Amino acid sequence: MTGKYKLLAKTTFGFEDILAEELRLLGAENIEKVTRAVTFEGDDEIMYRANLWSRVALRILKPVKSFPAGSEQQLYDEVRKIDWSQFISVDDTLAVDGVVSNSVLNHSLYVALKTKDAIVDQFRDLTGKRPSVDTAHPTVRINVHISRDVANISLDSSGDSLHKRGYRNQTGEAPINETLAAGMVILSGWDRKSPLIDFMCGSGTILIEAALMARNIAPGIFRNEFGFQRWKEFDNELWEKIREEAKAGEISKVDFPLTGIEKFAPTLKMAKENAGNAKLADSIRFQAMTFEEYTPEAQNGTVIINPPYGGRITDQDLLQLYKTIGDNLKKKYKGFTAWILTANKEAAKSIGLKPSRKIELYNGSLECRFLKFELYEGTRKKVKEAE
Ligand SMILES: C[S@@+](CC[C@H](N)C(=O)[O-])C[C@H]1O[C@@H](n2cnc3c(N)ncnc32)[C@H](O)[C@@H]1O
Numbered sequence: 001m002t003g004k005y006k007l008l009a010k011t012t013f014g015f016e017d018i019l020a021e022e023l024r025l026l027g028a029e030n031i032e033k034v035t036r037a038v039t040f041e042g043d044d045e046i047m048y049r050a051n052l053w054s055r056v057a058l059r060i061l062k063p064v065k066s067f068p069a070g071s072e073q074q075l076y077d078e079v080r081k082i083d084w085s086q087f088i089s090v091d092d093t094l095a096v097d098g099v100v101s102n103s104v105l106n107h108s109l110y111v112a113l114k115t116k117d118a119i120v121d122q123f124r125d126l127t128g129k130r131p132s133v134d135t136a137h138p139t140v141r142i143n144v145h146i147s148r149d150v151a152n153i154s155l156d157s158s159g160d161s162l163h164k165r166g167y168r169n170q171t172g173e174a175p176i177n178e179t180l181a182a183g184m185v186i187l188s189g190w191d192r193k194s195p196l197i198d199f200m201c202g203s204g205t206i207l208i209e210a211a212l213m214a215r216n217i218a219p220g221i222f223r224n225e226f227g228f229q230r231w232k233e234f235d236n237e238l239w240e241k242i243r244e245e246a247k248a249g250e251i252s253k254v255d256f257p258l259t260g261i262e263k264f265a266p267t268l269k270m271a272k273e274n275a276g277n278a279k280l281a282d283s284i285r286f287q288a289m290t291f292e293e294y295t296p297e298a299q300n301g302t303v304i305i306n307p308p309y310g311g312r313i314t315d316q317d318l319l320q321l322y323k324t325i326g327d328n329l330k331k332k333y334k335g336f337t338a339w340i341l342t343a344n345k346e347a348a349k350s351i352g353l354k355p356s357r358k359i360e361l362y363n364g365s366l367e368c369r370f371l372k373f374e375l376y377e378g379t380r381k382k383v384k385e386a387e
Pocket residue numbers: 171172173174175176177199200201202203204205206261262263264267289290291292306307308309
C-alpha cells in the first residue's frame with residue numbers, strides 16, 4: 001500500500017512532547033499532541049520506522065473508523081459495517097484490546113468482546129467460517145478505544161507493546177519499564193556523550209536505554225516481530241531496508257563511562273545479562289556494591305536513579321535511605337546533575353536538596369515526580385538559605 005494515512009502513537013503521561021519530536025525527526029507530518037498520545041500522518045515507511053525507532057511510544061495504531069457508541073448495539077452494528085475483509089482473512093487469528101473512559105460503555109473487556117463478536121459474525125455470515133481468537137499471539141491485533149461515547153477502531157501495528165524491546169529477560173525487584181526509562185533519560189537532557197551513573201540500577205534498564213541512545217541502536221532492533229509484519233499488505237523488502245539501514249548506523253562503542261551500581265549481586269547479574277542481550281556488555285560498567293561505598297571517578301556528569309518508594313506508610317528506613325542519597329549527592333557529586341524518580345513525596349523531602357524541576361510522570365499507575373537537582377559547588381549553602 002502506498003500513500004499517507006493517519007496514525008496514532010500511544011505513550012505514557014508526560015512523554016507527549018518527546019514523542020512528537022521523535023516522530024517529527026522520523027518524517028511524520030501533521031503532528032498533534034493529545035493526552036498520552038500523538039496523532040500524525042505518514043506512509044508505511046513512517047509507520048515501520050516509528051515502530052522500530054520510537055523510544056517512548058507504546059503502540060502505533062492505524063485508525064480504521066470512528067463513530068458514536070452510546071450503546072452496546074450501536075458498537076456492534078458500526079463494527080459490523082466495516083468491511084473487515086480488507087484487513088483480515090478467515091485464516092487470521094484475532095485479538096481485540098479495549099480501552100474505555102468517560103463513557104456509557106465502561107467495561108473494557110466487554111467492549112473488546114462485543115467488537116470481536118461483530119467481526120467474527122461478519123465473516124461467519126459471509127463465508128460460513130470465522131477467524132479464531134488468539135489473545136497472546138494473534139496475526140491481527142485490533143484496538144477499540146471508547147472515550148466520551150465515541151469509539152475509535154484501529155489496527156495495532158505494533159502487536160506486543162513497544163516497551164517489550166526483547167533484551168530484558170530478567171528483572172530485579174520493582175523494575176521500571178523500558179519506555180519509562182528511555183523517556184526519563186531523554187527528559188533529563190543527558191547529552192549522550194558524558195558520564196552517566198545509576199547508583200541504584202536494579203536490572204539496569206535506565207543505563208541500557210541510555211546506552212542504546214548513545215550507540216544509535218534502534219530500541220526495536222531486538223524484537224522478533226511487530227504486528228504489521230503479519231498484515232496482508234506487509235512490504236518485507238521495505239522493512240528489511242529499514243532494518244539494514246538501522247544496523248549500518250549503529251555506533252560500535254562509547255568512550256565515556258556509563259556506570260551501574262547495585263547492592264544486590266543477583267540483581268546486578270541480571271543487569272549484566274540484559275545489557276549483554278542488547279549487545280551493550282562493553283558499554284556499561286556494572287559494580288556490585290552500595291552507593292555509599294561508591295565514589296564517582298568523573299568530575300561531572302548525570303545521575304539518574306529510581307530508588308524504592310516504600311509502601312503506603314513511610315518507614316524510618318526509607319526516610320533514612322533518601323537522606324543518605326541526598327548526603328551522597330552533596331558530598332560526592334558536585335558538578336553533576338542528578339535526577340530522581342519517586343512516588344514517595346514524603347521521602348523525597350528527606351533528600352534535603354531543593355529540586356530545580358519537578359516533572360509529573362507515572363510508573364504504571366503510580367503517580368511520580370521526576371526531580372532534578374543541580375549539584376554545583378555551594379549547593380549546601382543554598383539549601384541552608386532556602387530552609
Ligand atoms: C526500584 S529498584 C531500581 C529498579 C531499576 N530502575 C530497574 O529498572 O530494574 C531500586 C534498587 O536499588 C537497590 N538499592 C537499594 N539500596 C541500595 C544501596 N544502598 N546501594 C545500591 N543499591 C541499592 C535495590 O537493590 C534495587 O535493586
